[in-house]
Every structure is written in C-alpha cells, then in structure tokens.
Amino acid sequence: MRHRPAGPPPLGRRALLRGLAGAATLAAAPGPAGCGTDRRGDPGLVTMGSNRANPAQREAIAESLALWEADSGVRVELNTIDSTSFQESLNNYLQGTPDDVVAWFAGYRMRYLAERGLISDATAVWEERGFHDVFTDQVRDLCSGPDGRPYMVPDSTSPWAVFYRRSVFEEHGYEEPSTKEEFIGLCERMRDDGLVPLAYGVREGWPAMGTFDHLNLRLNGPEFHLGLLNGDHPWDGPEVKAVFGAWKELLPFHQGSPLGRGINEAQTSLVRGEAGMMLCGLFLTHVFSEEERADLDCFAFPEFDPEIGADVVETPIDGFMLSGDPRNPGAAMDLVGHLGTLRAQEIYTAIDPQALPTHQEADLSELSALDAKIMDMIAGARALTQYMDRDTRPDFASVVMIPALQRFLRRPDDIDDLTASIQRQKASIFGR
Incomplete structure (x- = not known):
C-alpha cells in the first residue's frame, strides 16, 4: 500500500485503506423494492439498491453515479432505503426481484449471500479492472x-475508534490513554470533572456489539474473536465471561440508561461537550458540523492485555455486489467496476465525511488530522475485523446477540446465566 503522511484525495479530505446518480431518492417502503421484470434487457437502464441514506451519502453516491452515466450513456435508477430496513429485508429482497447492483457489506454477511447463490461472481469485474493490484x-x-472468488467491489470503510473533542481534552489537561489502567484513570478524572466519561446509546441494539467486539479483541485476540463469531468456540467459557466482566467494570463510566437512548443522541452528547469520549465508527462525523469536525480526534481502544496488544482495528468495509440474475448484466458489471475505481472513490469520499476509500492509490496529500491518525491506525494493524453483525451469521447476530447484549445491560450481574443462554442458542444455530 502506498502511504504518505497526510491528506485526502484532490477533491476532499479522505484516505485509503491498508492491510460509489441519477436521482438519489429515499424510498418510503419498508425495504428495498427492486424493479419490475419488464425492464429486463433494457440496454439503457441499470438499477441499484442502496442502503446509503443519510444526506451526505446520498449526495456522494449521486455524484459518483452521475459520472458513470455521463461516460456510459446508461441511466441509473437508484432505490435508496434506510440502512436498518435494508439490512433486515435483504434476504427476501435478493430472493425476489432485486436491483441489478446492490450496496452491501464485506465479510461474513457477503459470504453468506454468495454461498446461497443470491449474488453473482464478480471475478470478471476484478480481472478487467485490475482490482487484484489496487x-x-x-x-x-x-x-x-x-x-x-470475489463477489464484491469495495469502495469505502468507516473504522471504529474512541472519539473525543480536542478542545475538551486541552481544557482539562487530559491525555490519550493506551492501557486499561490509563483508560480507567481518565474516566475517573472525567467523572470528577462533571463529565460523562463515555457517551452511550444502544436503543437500536447493534451499537452494543462494538463494546463487546473491542473488549474481546483486546482480551482474547482476533483469532479467538473471529472463531467465536464463526461458532468455533463456546460462549459460556472463561474467555467470554472475562469479556462481560471487563464490560461490567466499565459500565459505571458509561452514560446511564443506554437502552433508552439512540446512538445519534449519544453522539450529540459528545458534540455538546457533555461526554468526554465515545467508542464509535467514523460515521459519527455526520452529527458534527464541518467546523466541529476540525475539533474531533480519536485514539485506538486501549490495550487490556500486554500480550494481546491494541493493534487490531474494527474496519467495516462497504461496497457493491451484482445481484444473482441482473436484468442488464453488462451495464451492471461496468457500473460495479466503475464504483471501485480511484476516480469514483475520490469523488465519493470527498463528499461523505465518514468514508475512507479502499483503493491503494488514493491520494493522501490533504488528509485531515483525524483521518491521518485513523489511516495510521489501519496501516499499523495486525488484523482488520468488520463488526459483530458482519463477522457472523445474520440470524445469530440479530436473533441471539442483540437481545443478549441488551439483557446484559439490564442485568450485568447475570453473566453465568447469560453466557449459558447464548451458548445454547449458538449450538442450535451453528450445529456445534
């Protein structure tokens, strides 16, 4: 990977990952609708289903698609739906009459679809565009x-870290912690200074996965973490109980009543300076104004075990897939290929503040200080993970783990019964 000290691509403030319109409309339907079968074979139209629904994402994808439309002479019909609804309805959507091109996530969630024949092999796209080299x-x-075989073309990532406002740290003389002891000490100081140490909102359920992931990675390492999410290790063993024990120790430093607070509300606490820190993905930049983003900084989730270290980064990768039977396969393949190019990624990531490009030749010459630090974290990572709901079966993530993590936050003293319940359900789903 090419790595230079600082700066986004020429059109903005983005970076690269080491180790994407016609009209972007927000659909009102409960999930991706797809298009009618009467459009099969129309050489002048390709359809796309997208979960990139916030204003910056919609603007960014519109610009990238407009470039391809101008070059190809083919029109893109974009079906956009909010990410949660899109995610919950994707399997049924892909088994029905899906769009030609579909935005989605890399990792286990994509492999799950490939294994079931719901998306198409994208080897030809990778070979034609030379993606193996970029x-x-x-x-x-x-x-x-x-x-x-490749089934997705990646275009961006939104890594996780512990975010804070630089001005708040400077005002109180705080320093970034690198170990568990320093982290707890900083939390105690913040609490004494009248701040909520850690902003926290998990009403949606899935944000709690980030806390489990980071503690498991720091206590047990990436190999155990990914094996656990693949069903290879028991959930009622000492390793997992240690994770919940460490989480219980940190709970007093978190914002109270997190099950009644959404993640956006928690992020707003950080914006207002009411909370000192927040473990979150780079997508939290959407609640900050451009001026406020200049005050945003971060550090890697601290080390909890010196033998494990803190050099694994949760780096969810987004991209685009071909549906199982595209109506306009030629145009769909060309569009997916375009979305992986350096030009398209630079356009997209210059507009969307949460997105960092995956193309190795992305220009870093104008990278913001925040993005430069995140890129350094990725560049130095021993391993990259996706996120619990991307690194395991979707039925296990949504049916078992979201309720289990919510149960833990209600009753943190119930670790033995909790882990035994997870293990019973895991064995039923994974068959082991």
Whole structure:
C-alpha cells in the first residue's frame, strides 16, 4: 500500500485503506423494492439498491453515479432505503426481484449471500479492472466468497475508534490513554470533572456489539474473536465471561440508561461537550458540523492485555455486489467496476465525511488530522475485523446477540446465566 503522511484525495479530505446518480431518492417502503421484470434487457437502464441514506451519502453516491452515466450513456435508477430496513429485508429482497447492483457489506454477511447463490461472481469485474493490484490481500479476502472468488467491489470503510473533542481534552489537561489502567484513570478524572466519561446509546441494539467486539479483541485476540463469531468456540467459557466482566467494570463510566437512548443522541452528547469520549465508527462525523469536525480526534481502544496488544482495528468495509440474475448484466458489471475505481472513490469520499476509500492509490496529500491518525491506525494493524453483525451469521447476530447484549445491560450481574443462554442458542444455530 502506498502511504504518505497526510491528506485526502484532490477533491476532499479522505484516505485509503491498508492491510460509489441519477436521482438519489429515499424510498418510503419498508425495504428495498427492486424493479419490475419488464425492464429486463433494457440496454439503457441499470438499477441499484442502496442502503446509503443519510444526506451526505446520498449526495456522494449521486455524484459518483452521475459520472458513470455521463461516460456510459446508461441511466441509473437508484432505490435508496434506510440502512436498518435494508439490512433486515435483504434476504427476501435478493430472493425476489432485486436491483441489478446492490450496496452491501464485506465479510461474513457477503459470504453468506454468495454461498446461497443470491449474488453473482464478480471475478470478471476484478480481472478487467485490475482490482487484484489496487486492493490489499486482506480487503480482497473480505470481498471473496467461500469459493475464493470475489463477489464484491469495495469502495469505502468507516473504522471504529474512541472519539473525543480536542478542545475538551486541552481544557482539562487530559491525555490519550493506551492501557486499561490509563483508560480507567481518565474516566475517573472525567467523572470528577462533571463529565460523562463515555457517551452511550444502544436503543437500536447493534451499537452494543462494538463494546463487546473491542473488549474481546483486546482480551482474547482476533483469532479467538473471529472463531467465536464463526461458532468455533463456546460462549459460556472463561474467555467470554472475562469479556462481560471487563464490560461490567466499565459500565459505571458509561452514560446511564443506554437502552433508552439512540446512538445519534449519544453522539450529540459528545458534540455538546457533555461526554468526554465515545467508542464509535467514523460515521459519527455526520452529527458534527464541518467546523466541529476540525475539533474531533480519536485514539485506538486501549490495550487490556500486554500480550494481546491494541493493534487490531474494527474496519467495516462497504461496497457493491451484482445481484444473482441482473436484468442488464453488462451495464451492471461496468457500473460495479466503475464504483471501485480511484476516480469514483475520490469523488465519493470527498463528499461523505465518514468514508475512507479502499483503493491503494488514493491520494493522501490533504488528509485531515483525524483521518491521518485513523489511516495510521489501519496501516499499523495486525488484523482488520468488520463488526459483530458482519463477522457472523445474520440470524445469530440479530436473533441471539442483540437481545443478549441488551439483557446484559439490564442485568450485568447475570453473566453465568447469560453466557449459558447464548451458548445454547449458538449450538442450535451453528450445529456445534
């Protein structure tokens, strides 16, 4: 990977990952609708289903698609739906009459679809565009199915870290912690200074996965973490109980009543300076104004075990897939290929503040200080993980783990019964 000290691509403030219109309309339907079968074979139209629904994402994808429309002479019909509804309805959507191109996530969630024949092999796109040379081996693996073939073209990532406002740290003389002891000490100081140490809102359920992931990665390492999410390890063993024990120790430093607070509300606490820190993905930049983003900084979730370290980064990768039977396969393949190019990624990531490009040749010459730090974290990572709901089966993530993590936050003393319940459900789903 090419790595230079600081700066986004020429059109903005973005960076690269080491180790994407016609009219972007927000659909009112409960999930992706797809298009009618009467459009099959129309050489002048390709359709796309997208979960990129916030204003910056919609603007960014519109610009990138407009570029391809101008070059190809083919019109893109974009079906946009909010991310949660899109995610919950994707399986049924892909088994119905889906769009030609579909925005989605790399990792287990994509492999799950590939294994079931719901998306198409994208090997031809990768070979024609030379993507094997512009994406790292680890990114390529995350975009490949169980057969080793690529099924997705990656375009951006929104890594996780502990975010804070630089002005708040400077006002109180805080320093970034690198160990568990320093982290707890900083939380105690913040609490004494009248701040909520850690903003926290998990009403949607899935945000709590980030806390489990980071503690498991720091206490047990990436190999155990990914094996656990793959069903290879028991959930009632000492390793997992240690994770919940460490989480219980940190709970007093978190914003109270998190199950009644959404993640956006928690992020607003950070914006207002009411909370000192927040473990979150780079998508939290959407609640900050451009001026406020200049005050935003971050550090890697601290080390909890010196033998494990803190060099694994939760780096969810987004991209685009071909549906199982596109109506306009030629145009769909060309569009997916375009979305992975350096030009398209620079356009997209210059507009969307949460997105960092995955293309290795992305220009770093104008990278913001925040993005430069995140890129350094990724560049120095021993391993990249996606996120619990991307690194495991969707039925296990949504049916088992979201309720389990919510139960833990209600009753944190109930670790033995909790982990035994997770293990019973895990064995039923994974068959082991």
